[in-house]
Amino acid sequence: MSDEVKRGLEGVVVSESRLSYIDGDAGELGYRGYAIEDFAHEASYEEVLSLLWNGEWPTRSERDEFAARLADERELDPAVYDLIAELASTDANPMATMRTVTSALSAYDADTDASPDDREANLAKGCRITAKLPTALAAFARLRNGDDPVEPRADLDHAANFLYMLNDTEPDEVAAETFDTALVLHADHGLNASTFSALVTTSTMSDLHSGVTSAIGTLAGGLHGGANQNVMRMLKEIDESGKEPREWIEDAVAGGERIPGFGHRVYNVRDPRAGILETYSQRLGETAGDPRWYDYSVAIEDYMTEEKGLAPNVDFYSASMYYQMGIPMDLYTPIFALSRVGGWIAHMLEQYEDNRLIRPRARYVGERNREFVPLDER
Numbered sequence: 001m002s003d004e005v006k007r008g009l010e011g012v013v014v015s016e017s018r019l020s021y022i023d024g025d026a027g028e029l030g031y032r033g034y035a036i037e038d039f040a041h042e043a044s045y046e047e048v049l050s051l052l053w054n055g056e057w058p059t060r061s062e063r064d065e066f067a068a069r070l071a072d073e074r075e076l077d078p079a080v081y082d083l084i085a086e087l088a089s090t091d092a093n094p095m096a097t098m099r100t101v102t103s104a105l106s107a108y109d110a111d112t113d114a115s116p117d118d119r120e121a122n123l124a125k126g127c128r129i130t131a132k133l134p135t136a137l138a139a140f141a142r143l144r145n146g147d148d149p150v151e152p153r154a155d156l157d158h159a160a161n162f163l164y165m166l167n168d169t170e171p172d173e174v175a176a177e178t179f180d181t182a183l184v185l186h187a188d189h190g191l192n193a194s195t196f197s198a199l200v201t202t203s204t205m206s207d208l209h210s211g212v213t214s215a216i217g218t219l220a221g222g223l224h225g226g227a228n229q230n231v232m233r234m235l236k237e238i239d240e241s242g243k244e245p246r247e248w249i250e251d252a253v254a255g256g257e258r259i260p261g262f263g264h265r266v267y268n269v270r271d272p273r274a275g276i277l278e279t280y281s282q283r284l285g286e287t288a289g290d291p292r293w294y295d296y297s298v299a300i301e302d303y304m305t306e307e308k309g310l311a312p313n314v315d316f317y318s319a320s321m322y323y324q325m326g327i328p329m330d331l332y333t334p335i336f337a338l339s340r341v342g343g344w345i346a347h348m349l350e351q352y353e354d355n356r357l358i359r360p361r362a363r364y365v366g367e368r369n370r371e372f373v374p375l376d377e378r
């Protein structure tokens with residue numbers, strides 16, 4: 001057995017998957033063999049979930065049935081609302097709230113005692129988790145502002161219903177479509193850190209709720225999903241500094257800072273999702289007559305690409321896009337989770353079909369054969 005250390009598991013292949021294909025040199029991403037550019041605008045999040053979980057695009061009737069099943073599961077148990085209200089009253093971190101709520105949902109899940117690898121029970125649990133998290137996040141966002149939660153509406157699709165519950169106003173077509181595309185584009189991405197942590201959890205034959213709880217904790221960090229809110233904080237800081245974006249970034253890079261939204265473990269070129277999200281960010285700026293956030297982003301990208309050879313990742317343009325939709329900054333990463341939950345579940349379903357415990361090793365570099373000294377003699 002080789003003792004070579006692969007820091008960060010870079011380049012290590014640990015499993016086979018039929019879910020997402022990534023070519024990091026060509027900048028290509030596909031779900032189950034379909035290039036994202038071919039369906040991102042057209043397919044809904046519900047269709048993508050169905051594709052990821054079942055392997056094929058649903059027919060219209062299958063899509064309707066699946067969407068209705070999800071819509072039926074949006075309500076939360078009153079005890080979960082109480083928990084969210086409690087967390088909102090302490091101004092808890094939204095990602096910590098999502099993690100805690102996911103864990104709590106298992107207590108109210110009808111299939112909580114099913115065998116961890118029972119596919120039908122897992123599909124039912126998957127529907128419940130995916131359907132309930134948007135209700136939980138919207139309720140939390142409203143309660144912390146002193147507003148009452150808004151009941152989900154079964155006649156709205158997954159994306160539109162979330163915006164409706166968040167704002168207590170039915171979104172217009174542009175907002176609903178933009179948000180739906182963001183959900184579609186964030187749904188899966190190979191063995192990224194959060195998906196891997198879900199798989200580590202379920203590889204012990206733990207349950208789906210535990211896997212999603214682990215994954216949310218992993219997504220929260222600034223090197224992963226947390227980067228999207230850091231991007232917007234940076235854009236705001238640039239705006240307030242009065243400096244040119246290029247000058248601001250130059251100073252930040254010279255100061256040794258990592259620029260959020262740039263760089264990627266797998267892509268050596270521009271993340272293909274960034275290109276699609278960029279068009280939405282640009283369009284929203286033009287419509288609002290304030291292209292500032294998009295323009296800053298382009299100036300930063302130009303500098304980072306030319307001077308550092310680093311391209312934007314998915315978190316870069318999603319930030320200005322969500323901001324221009326009026327979404328509070330600290331909800332961007334939880335929104336990433338609302339989408340990625342579909343990918344996490346798809347990977348866990350795949351893992352249960354052919355599971356092996358994930359248990360790598362560390363090379364021990366500490367001292368050995370040291371003599372134990374009892375407490376009173378130290």
Ligand SMILES: CC(=O)SCCNC(=O)CCNC(=O)[C@H](O)C(C)(C)COP(=O)(O)OP(=O)(O)OC[C@H]1O[C@@H](n2cnc3c(N)ncnc32)[C@H](O)[C@@H]1OP(=O)(O)O
Binds near residue numbers: 225262
């Ligand atoms: C959904 C997602 O998770 S997408 C990623 C979201 N995360 C971010 O946007 C945070 C900023 N980006 C980063 O920190 C990194 O690019 C990561 C974590 C995404 C990838 O990290 P790794 O593959 O481990 O690359 P690593 O950290 O070794 O970086 C390689 C080199 O590029 C530099 N670098 C990488 N990203 C950046 C960045 N955003 N800003 C400045 N320098 C960077 C590193 O300093 C390092 O330089 P060095 O070799 O001179 O020390």
Ligand SMILES: O=C([O-])CC(=O)C(=O)O
Binds near residue numbers: 189190192193266314
């Ligand atoms: O793949 C990764 O490492 C990070 C990423 O872009 C994602 O999770 O969408």
